[in-house]
Amino acid sequence: MPETKTETIKAETRTEFGKGAARRIRRSDKVPAVVYGAGNEPSHLTLPGHAVMMAIKNGGSNALLYLDIEGKEVLALTKQVQADPIKGFLEHVDFVEVKRGQKVTVDVPVQLTGEPHPDALVVTENATVSLEAEATNIPEFIELSIEGVEVGTLIQASELQLPSGALLLDDDEMLIVNVTHAPTAEELEEELEEAEAEAGIERDESDEEAAEAESEGDSGSDSDGEGDSEGSSEEE
Template identity: 90%
Template sequence: MPENKTETIKAETRTEFGKGAARRIRRDEKVPAVVYGAGNAPSHLTLPGHDVMMAIKNGGSNALLYLDIEGKEVLALTKQVQADPIKGFLEHIDFVEVKRGQKVTVDVPVHLTGEAKPDALVVTENTTISLEAEATHIPEYIELSIEGAEVGTLVQASELVLPEGATLLDDDEMLIVNVTHAPTAEELEEELEEAEAEAGIEREESDEDAEGDDAAAEGDSDSDSEDSDEE
């Protein structure tokens, strides 16, 4: 469970606001941002687009950055990232200023490793957990091995191995992983047919079924003809 690396990003104070100003900033391959916290007024900034995108990509959802604001270095924790849903470029970032040794509340993803038994289906009930940890010791993710897990295995939040100094804020009994029986192809087909029947969906006859019905009909016809000849 690696900790987030802290990178330094050079920031500029932003004086223009509104949608038009934000578009101009993004056209210059920069990102508008704001830093809250530490009892100070919010700082509105402009950040270099590529540098901050790589820092957040490497640091994850809780990326911790040093922001160099006109010579003053501020330790900032990423709280919200807005990105274009189609093109993917960053539209705006919210940070909160933190201090070394300060405890913060964060949501950290759970990463599964290994393979369960062949007849097992691993269902992830919760993909993240809420932790309290020092701002400079936030894990990028929590690792959970499911190697060899058998049907019936349940993993609760309290069973996760947390880094030193981190405290679980979620319910100890919150279910993370539920290992169930992997359905066979026949079981899946039966479930599909039941669902279609409940929805009133009638399947169209396949070519193979139609050919089979035709062959059966021809067989019945030949049999009737032979019986007629015998009479």
């Protein structure tokens, strides 16, 4: 994957710290951030919120950004992103400074493509893999085709197609995908009933079951009534 040069993001050196300062930064549509690494003291920065959000959105969890820090261009790898769980805006971003050609360790998501066999249920056992790759050649994701896979298929980490120069750090036999039998509606219902029984949960009688029980009760009452009528007739 060739390096893609993106627009350099202008950074401002941050001199105010604490929750109050962070709130003021975010109210001005900016993001507090820290850049670590390269043997220097951490750089505390303020970045334009929209530009950083779009860069991370386009580059994924390991987005590579160019930051202009007081006239010096720094190549920064995204390491941790804190976002508001409800509104989604960025609260804080940690970066690590890297050099072109430098090897870094990253966790890369596995993206499944295609449709399995109709009877198959695809279970993702591990959604990410750990790689060593050049800082400027980190894949946004690793694509894995599950087109037509059948029940019993096991796909291990060693079977993933990695980008050139990348090294898998996880165990070759680490299970990525396990293809099992897709349960039928009846099997799901049985499992639910068993789970409820183990938990001591008693189900309310369904309308159909209540109607059926009532019907059987009415039928029994009619039969008993006929017997009583015959008995009284004989006595007369």
